[in-house]
Amino acid sequence: MTDLNSLKYTAEHEWIAIDPSTSSGTVVATVGITDYAADKLGDVVFVELPAVDSGVTAGEVVGEIESTKSVGELYAPLTGDVVAANDAVVDDPSLVNSDPFGEGWLVKLRVDASTVADLLDRDAYVALTGGEE
Amino acid sequence: MTDPRTTVLHERHTALGASFTDFGGWLMPVRYTSDLAEHHAVRTAAGLFDISHMAEFLVEGAGAGAFLDYALAGRLSTLPVWKAKYSLVLDTDGGIIDDVIVYRLADERFFVVANAGNRAPVAAALAERALGRDVMVTDATDDYALIAVQGPRARAIVEAIAAAGDIADIGRPLADLPYYAATDAVFRGAPLLIARTGYTGEDGFELYIASARAGELWDAMLAAGEPHGLVPAGLAARDTLRLEAGMPLYGHELSLDIVPAQAGLGRVVAADKDDFVGRAGLSAVVASDAPVLVGLVSEGRRAGRAGYAVLHGDPSTGSATEVGEITSGALSPTLGQPIAMAFVSPRVSEPGTELTIDVRGTRIPATVTTLPFYRRAQ
Numbered sequence: 259m260t261d262l263n264s265l266k267y268t269a270e271h272e273w274i275a276i277d278p279s280t281s282s283g284t285v286v287a288t289v290g291i292t293d294y295a296a297d298k299l300g301d302v303v304f305v306e307l308p309a310v311d312s313g314v315t316a317g318e319v320v321g322e323i324e325s326t327k328s329v330g331e332l333y334a335p336l337t338g339d340v341v342a343a344n345d346a347v348v349d350d351p352s353l354v355n356s357d358p359f360g361e362g363w364l365v366k367l368r369v370d371a372s373t374v375a376d377l378l379d380r381d382a383y384v385a386l387t388g389g390e391e
Numbered sequence: 392m393t394d395p396r397t398t399v400l401h402e403r404h405t406a407l408g409a410s411f412t413d414f415g416g417w418l419m420p421v422r423y424t425s426d427l428a429e430h431h432a433v434r435t436a437a438g439l440f441d442i443s444h445m446a447e448f449l450v451e452g453a454g455a456g457a458f459l460d461y462a463l464a465g466r467l468s469t470l471p472v473w474k475a476k477y478s479l480v481l482d483t484d485g486g487i488i489d490d491v492i493v494y495r496l497a498d499e500r501f502f503v504v505a506n507a508g509n510r511a512p513v514a515a516a517l518a519e520r521a522l523g524r525d526v527m528v529t530d531a532t533d534d535y536a537l538i539a540v541q542g543p544r545a546r547a548i549v550e551a552i553a554a555a556g557d558i559a560d561i562g563r564p565l566a567d568l569p570y571y572a573a574t575d576a577v578f579r580g581a582p583l584l585i586a587r588t589g590y591t592g593e594d595g596f597e598l599y600i601a602s603a604r605a606g607e608l609w610d611a612m613l614a615a616g617e618p619h620g621l622v623p624a625g626l627a628a629r630d631t632l633r634l635e636a637g638m639p640l641y642g643h644e645l646s647l648d649i650v651p652a653q654a655g656l657g658r659v660v661a662a663d664k665d666d667f668v669g670r671a672g673l674s675a676v677v678a679s680d681a682p683v684l685v686g687l688v689s690e691g692r693r694a695g696r697a698g699y700a701v702l703h704g705d706p707s708t709g710s711a712t713e714v715g716e717i718t719s720g721a722l723s724p725t726l727g728q729p730i731a732m733a734f735v736s737p738r739v740s741e742p743g744t745e746l747t748i749d750v751r752g753t754r755i756p757a758t759v760t761t762l763p764f765y766r767r768a769q
Contacts, residue, residue, distance in 0.1 A: 297410070300627060301427045303722045304692045322751070324693075326426040326721060327627050329751070355425070 260359040266374065267383035268335045271295035273359060276374055285371045287336055290363040291323060291354065294387050299325040302354040307332070307343040307365055314340060314367065321364070323354060335377065338369035398443035399536055399602045400609055407623055415508030417444035420625040429628035430724040433591050434767075436620030437542030439612055440629060442597075443605065446510035446532045448517060450501040454525030459493065459501060462520040462668060464651060466661040470495045473563070475571045475588055479651055479659055480505070480516055481669025486647035487654075489513050490639065492588055494573050502584070502599075504537075506641050520668060536605030540612060541595030541632075543767075544619040549585070549596055551615040558583065565596075578608055590629065592636025593767055631721050634730060637686065637763030643697055643718040644684055644732055650677060653734070654684045655762070682715055682734035686764060687746065687757040694729035695720040695748035695755065702747040702754070703739045711747060711754075714739050720748075723764060730764045731757070 266274040272295075275288040296302065304324040314320045314334035321332035343365050347353050354362040378386070395418040404411070409420035420441065422429060432438050450459060456468030464479040472495050480488040489509040494502040505513040510532060517528045540548055546565050552558045553576075562574040565585070573586040584599040600608050613621065630640070639645050644654050650673060651660050660673065687695070695701075695717045704711035715735030723730045731748065739746060744759040 300410075300422060301425050303427075304694075324722075326631060326724070327421070329696075 262359065263380045265359070266377035266379065267292065268333070268377060269386060270333045270335070271387075272333065272335050274335055274374075274377055279368055281368065283371055284338075284368050285374060286341065287338070287367045287369050287374070288363050289335055289365050289367065290358055291330070291332075292383075293358045295330065296355050296358045296362070299323060299328060299330050299354075301326050302351040305347050305351045305354065305364070307348065308334075308340050310340050310343055312340050314338065316373070323364075332364060334367070336367060336369040336373050338367040340365055341368050342366035396444070398441055399605045400441045400443065403606065403609060404441065404623070409623070409625060412626060414626060415444055415506065415510075417507055419444055420623070422625040422627045423623045426625075426627040426631065427724050429622060429624035430631050432620060432622045433542045433593055433624060433628060433632055434725055435543070436622075437540055437544040437548055437595070437616055438591075438624030438628065439609070439616065439621055440539040440541065440624055441536075441609070442539055443536040443602070444507035445537055446505040446507060446513060446530070447535050447537075447599070448503040448505070448514070449529040449531050450503055450517070450526060451529070452499055452526040455499050455501055458521060458524045458526040459503075460661075460664055460667060461524075462517055463491070463493070464660045464667065464669060465493075466664055467493055467495070467501065472497060473573050475573055475586055477571075477659060479645075479656065480513055481651070481660075481667075481672070482647055483668060483672055485650040485669045485672030485675075487641075487645045487649060487651065488516055488647065490641055490645055492586075494584070494586060496573075496575075496584075509641060516668075534602060535599050536602045536608075537597060537599055538605065538609055538612065539589060539595060539597045540616070540621070541589045541591040541593045541624075542621075543594060544616070544621065545593070545595040548612065548616040548619050548621055549598075551619075552578075552611050555615070557611055561585070570594075578604065578611075583608075590636075590638055591632040592638070592763065592765055593632075630719075631724055634719050634721055634732070635723050635725055635763065635765035637732070637765075639684075639732075640719060649734075650681075652677065653681055680736060680738075683737050683740050684718070684732055685735055685740050685742075686760040686762045687717070687720075687731040687733055687748065688726075688760050688764065689729040689748065689755050689757045691729065691755065692722050693750050693753065693755050694722045695731045695733075695750055695757070699751075700749040701733050701735055701757070702749060703736075703744075714746065717748065725765055729755070729757075732762070735759075
């Protein structure tokens with residue numbers, strides 16, 4: 259079970275898990291959307307992810323998460339290179355609803371280790387959503 | 392801006408965990424669990440909808456039938472008692488103010504049900520058109536709650552409540568009640584109107600009851616329906632269901648800016664009536680290139696949404712031209728492919744025509760098809 263307190267977050271309702279990387283000075287950031295975002299979207303029916311090896315810039319729209327009723331944009335939370343995109347979610351978008359913090363992960367980015375500190379911690383994110391967890 | 396209203400069943404929706412949305416000035420359940428689960432439940436078992444936000448008008452008097460012939464697009468004076476009819480409220484230029492269902496409850500008593508968001512313009516149109524006529528029009532919206540049960544198990548569920556003794560004095564047995572007919576009944580002493588109408592393309596009933604008794608009826612429906620797989624269903628599922636069934640939604644397919652024939656509703660207009668509001672507008676020659684409503688189907692999973700452009704021609708050679716716009720679209724839960732309704736130029740409205748939808752910058756091929764997309768097994 260993912261420890262939500264160990265994750266970082268963005269104001270765009272994304273979670274980020276940080277892991278060491280083989281390249282010094284960088285880390286691997288796994289990115290997904292939170293259960294709060296998934297609940298608001300409703301049943302996810304289509305996910306578009308950026309291509310592996312493409313570069314992304316923090317704040318830029320890099321994909322889409324489409325539900326029956328609406329389309330959510332996937333923002334790059336950090337600047338870096340896409341090292342993996344979750345094919346399982348592309349094949350079965352419902353994973354975003356059933357397991358947003360686990361099997362519903364979206365992309366992995368290789369990013370500069372120093373940029374991670376700017377992300378929100380759990381308390382700041384919960385405060386942002388009005389205390390809804 | 393006033394706060395949205397809530398129906399008498401609001402607390403129950405909250406207790407069931409519903410998410411809400413503002414629809415037509417009312418805070419309504421958009422989903423309880425999952426849009427897709429609720430949609431599939433209606434197609435395979437049954438769904439329960441609170442649609443108490445809809446507007447209801449009683450039309451009574453010796454001149455009621457003649458009044459409706461004048462005020463609406465169709466011929467209502469010849470509607471048999473206990474039958475229902477889909478009709479339109481037209482503006483003088485033939486534009487659509489609302490689509491409505493009319494039930495005849497007696498020779499001189501009709502029940503007109505309109506969309507929640509159009510309550511005021513419909514009330515105003517009916518009041519104005521009633522002037523000088525032997526008819527009384529009453530806005531009964533606040534008096535009635537409306538609960539719809541839709542799906543192949545709908546009849547079994549209502550009959551189960553009757554078997555338990557909670558619904559009695561059913562005027563016409565449900566097994567003999569045709570589509571677009573109604574009957575009266577009594578739910579625990581309260582008058583109940585049971586109509587075999589709906590907005591999902593499945594068999595089902597719309598139940599009208601005094602607002603004060605709605606909670607008991609809702610609870611009884613859920614309890615009786617549980618063994619049949621009945622689930623509460625929200626507006627999200629309602630929208631994908633009606634879209635699959637090719638049914639128009641006011642504000643999307645219907646508006647003041649189109650005449651009925653453009654939406655494939657020419658047959659709703661009884662053009663041979665003596666006089667009716669909108670007649671002059673419809674007689675005027677409709678521009679031969681006025682957009683017409685078509686269905687579109689695509690492969691894949693990317694659906695066009697309301698407002699997206701529809702193109703014809705070859706996008707890769709830059710020769711594609713915009714020929715229309717989507718009014719409603721979604722990835723069809725039952726069909727598993729993107730479907731949409733769109734107004735397009737009549738030149739490209741032939742079924743089988745290959746068009747393209749601009750889905751947020753990506754061009755998705757689509758084929759013109761007749762409506763509905765889905766028809767239930769009879």
